[in-house]
Amino acid sequence: MSSSRVRKEVDEALYAFVDRQRPGLLGISEDLSPMLSALDVLLAGGKRLRPAFCYWGWRALGGADGPEIIAAAASLELLQASALIHDDVMDGSDTRRGQPSVHRRFEALHASEGWPGSAVPFGMGAAILLGDLTLAWSGEMFDTSGLPGEVLAPGRPLYDVMRTEVMCGQYLDMLEQARGTGDVESALRVVKYKSAKYTIERPLHLGAAMAGASAADLEALSDYGLPLGAAFQLRDDVLGVFGDPAETGKPAGDDLREGKRTVLIALAQERATPAQREVLRRRLGDPGLDLSGVEELRTILVETGALSGCESMIDEFAAQAHVALAAAPIAAEAVAALTDLTVAATARRV
Amino acid sequence: MSSSRVRKEVDEALYAFVDRQRPGLLGISEDLSPMLSALDVLLAGGKRLRPAFCYWGWRALGGADGPEIIAAAASLELLQASALIHDDVMDGSDTRRGQPSVHRRFEALHASEGWPGSAVPFGMGAAILLGDLTLAWSGEMFDTSGLPGEVLAPGRPLYDVMRTEVMCGQYLDMLEQARGTGDVESALRVVKYKSAKYTIERPLHLGAAMAGASAADLEALSDYGLPLGAAFQLRDDVLGVFGDPAETGKPAGDDLREGKRTVLIALAQERATPAQREVLRRRLGDPGLDLSGVEELRTILVETGALSGCESMIDEFAAQAHVALAAAPIAAEAVAALTDLTVAATARRV
Known part of the structure; x- marks a missing residue:
């Protein structure tokens, strides 16, 4: 499989995983929709380097191609999303992948809704929580990749x-x-x-x-x-x-x-x-x-x-x-x- | 097993898990020692409610007593530690369980070391990272509890x-x-x-x-x-x-x-x-x-x-x-x- 083909399949697995989470979140509350949008924007960028190395590590040792290893590898992109979201909070960065960073997005939401109080802690809190969620989801995506337990172990x-x-x-x-x-x-x-x-x-x-x-x-x-x-x-x-x-x-x-x-x-x-x-x-x-x-x-x-x-x-x-x-x-x-x-x-x- | 006995065994499992991580962290760098100390202080408090309910949910359905279910249940206390650390950052809380909150501890470290620049972002960053680490460790402790794969699944x-x-x-x-x-x-x-x-x-x-x-x-x-x-x-x-x-x-x-x-x-x-x-x-x-x-x-x-x-x-x-x-x-x-x-x-x- 070519590198660009791996990248395309990793993208599809990643978006499919987030889509599977969507109804659960919106079932808790429609108010969670901005969390999903912020993640969608972040995941639209990125070079998918870590999934690629995981996939080729598998192939290097003779692992067979298939959607399960792609999903397991793609889970690393959620780990990376978590690291980037939290990194941007720590560094006070305004942008990520050419878009506003997650905490800035939520500051803007606070401002546009005209809520009382300061937008800054709201943006920071939302970004900390979205980073936590993507960190938890990375493990979940790995576990539910479809690879058998004895392969995951x-x-x-x-x-x-x-x-x-x-x-x-x-x-x-x-x-x-x-x-x-x-x-x-x-x-x-x-x-x-x-x-x-x-x-x-x-x-x-x-x-x-x-x-x-x-x-x-x-x-x-x-x-x-x-x-x-x-x-x-x-x-x-x-x-x-x-x-x-x-x-x-x-x-x-x-x-x-x-x-x-x-x-x-x-x-x-x-x-x-x-x-x-x-x-x-x-x-x-x-x-x-x-x-x-x-x-x-x-x-x-x-x-x-x-x-x-x-x-x-x-x-x-x-x-x-x-x-x-x-x-x-x-x-x-x-x-x-x-x-x-x-x-x-x-x-x-x- | 009595409630106080469950609590004691949960404590022991929790401390044993953190002790197993200690050499790995200090092997990366002795500079990571304050992260471990902050976690030790936080874990010294707490009512261990979530592990208790997990343990009794297991026993309620006829699960047999043993150190494996205790360890799996105790992992919830690391999830809770993560939530508390990040919560305190978001709320700007000064104390937790009668001690300085994690971000305040690291602010104090920055001040006592006389490092240049502001102590506040350093405290916040360290707390975000320790919360991430404990979140990752909760999953790891669950996975490595010793319960067989078909029980964990x-x-x-x-x-x-x-x-x-x-x-x-x-x-x-x-x-x-x-x-x-x-x-x-x-x-x-x-x-x-x-x-x-x-x-x-x-x-x-x-x-x-x-x-x-x-x-x-x-x-x-x-x-x-x-x-x-x-x-x-x-x-x-x-x-x-x-x-x-x-x-x-x-x-x-x-x-x-x-x-x-x-x-x-x-x-x-x-x-x-x-x-x-x-x-x-x-x-x-x-x-x-x-x-x-x-x-x-x-x-x-x-x-x-x-x-x-x-x-x-x-x-x-x-x-x-x-x-x-x-x-x-x-x-x-x-x-x-x-x-x-x-x-x-x-x-x-x-």
Whole structure:
């Protein structure tokens, strides 16, 4: 099955699951309709990377194609929706996937209905609850995918560890932002747990384990998935500063305004002159940063060599991933699909 | 097994589960230690009502005693921990179970470490993440309780519907607060989904379904659980206004300061004179409400007959529950334990 075909089937499984929930929610109350609309809008975007890696982990170990593995893999997109909704609350982000973030949508609902009191806590509360609901639904969608119990059983511990790792990774990320130290090593630790394991390694493991992978198989997939995941996150960080807003779905420079402590930023801080370091200290995380401020920070990222250093790291991680993939004892069709995904996840687009 | 024995075993299962997670978290980073401490403090309190109802639902249908059902039932306490942590963020509550709420704990950590920037978003973010983690762990604890797959299978749909119902109930609750209409009927709808089903009916169903309950058995348990759950929530609402802070773990009048739209308040609003209604409008939800303001509102709740009306509703719901319990086709030992729980959950304490 081609990558685009997997994506289409994952989409269909995802929308079918949400449609099955719809009457239950509206049966409780028609007032829950805005929760469903907010989820529909969020799920319309996204690259479905985690379901793809889960699916190809399954196929890599010889699992047969079918709607059940697609549904189990698609459940990861609900986990991701939950993480994004809560992330946007924590970061105070206005947009996600080119649309208003969930908490902003509910603030707007509060305002348009003219309810008394402040719209802000209402928006935050609704987003926390929708994130909780999608987190619960991800487990439910996995359990009800139609895969038999004995197939799901070896997947469950991986689902569990993946959720724990991503939530811990998010906390460590927030801690790095709070401390503001921002060395490259700490930033790479966040990348490992928040991104590399969660986006690539664990979804691969999940699919592979359900198809009967041995410990050695899982290790071979880690050798591929962890460097690819790191490369993917570093690419995302570069796009977050230098990318086209039409592609990222976020206004230019938003990561700089949020003061995200990425590897890219850590590299710049290590290499900055005292004058550059002072600009970084003053302007990173300034919510009022305008386009000339964004440009000033971009110049520092280029002139310190942080951007080229980050690109080198991406190239090196991607090369490691390619070598590990070539060596992995997995099905040829999966190698081809994972090679495509590797290129798509790490390609230079700036 | 006695109620106090169930509670003790639930406690042990809960602490053992968290202890099994500890090395994994600290293996990711020692920096995760405050997450574990915050959870330890929260789990030290609580009445373990939901595990008790799940356990007795199982026993009611003839399920055999054992550590596996205790662990499956105890997992509901992690779901409840998640709901409380997120609830406190949404309500901006300072305390929970007589201790600082989770977000306040992490604000204090930020302050004591002298990190730059604001402590408030750090506290909120950490609490959102710990709530996510405990929500994920509740499912994991249920899955790994040791009950065989074919016993867990009929429980899963009930676990799923329970989570969806409580999250939807929370949203409807927030919506009622936002609209500020507050009629008795709307307040009772919130009670049904946020409390009656979540605290009593669904935990009973969960245990019973895993022990092989028929649809008729589940219906008989609903006839008991729904009125009991409503009575329990109305009792909680009365305690929230008139209760002893030492027992509720919250400062006196906190529910009034938060402006919670309970059935008790809705009754008062329906029966208030224009002058009383004006006081309610002005003082309910006033975060700066002092003790004389609390006393003024209490007087209105007494003088309008809202308090006695609420007590009558509690009596009536409790009586319905007792009648339904006596008629339910369930094991005698479970009837005795559920009778005790009914009394404990609804008894007059003011």
